[in-house]
Amino acid sequence: MKNKIKIARVSMDLTQQQLADKVGVTRQTISLIEKGKYNPSLKLCLQICYTVNKTLDELFWLEREEWRNGKN
């Protein structure tokens, strides 16, 4: 589950911990999502978007192709 959270996060000058706190989740959860090892809930995706000022498409969109190539 690839995504662009890390780029958005560091460009906001946030640490995983800080993002986690703002979003109300654990640092580990952020870490695993950034690493593409988690399949986050829509709710969490939205909260991350709000915190780093991005939209769902900007952070999480994947074309069918890249989708199928990933592990899922």
Place this chain on the structure above:
Amino acid sequence: MKNKIKIARVSMDLTQQQLADKVGVTRQTISLIEKGKYNPSLKLCLQICYTVNKTLDELFWLEREEWRNGKN
């Protein structure tokens, strides 16, 4: 968790069951998501997007405001 799945689905002439099948999920899951009673996973959101030819933002985006007004 409001969304625009139903509109997209019927405009594709799909029943909940058909969408569910295409997406590999249960009809009940689709029903509950449409009704805003579920917090679907990103993976499922993407699969729905692909099936109804919409993007994440088109189907699932919510501004912070509407967000806070919802139950969550």
Place this chain on the structure above:
DNA sequence: ATATAATGTAATATATATGTTACATTTATG
């Protein structure tokens, strides 16, 4: 008006996201 398909929804079971704790590794900073 009656049958049939589509949808809402509840109860219980299962799978999986997330929390907690803990430690290892990497990256920054003195």
Place this chain on the structure above:
DNA sequence: CATAAATGTAACATATATATTACATTATAT
């Protein structure tokens, strides 16, 4: 180099998404 901060990751616990089964209600068609 040394120390601290940031990040990766594992084991187990808990919360919650989704499946399953089943039935009720609403829409559609005959």
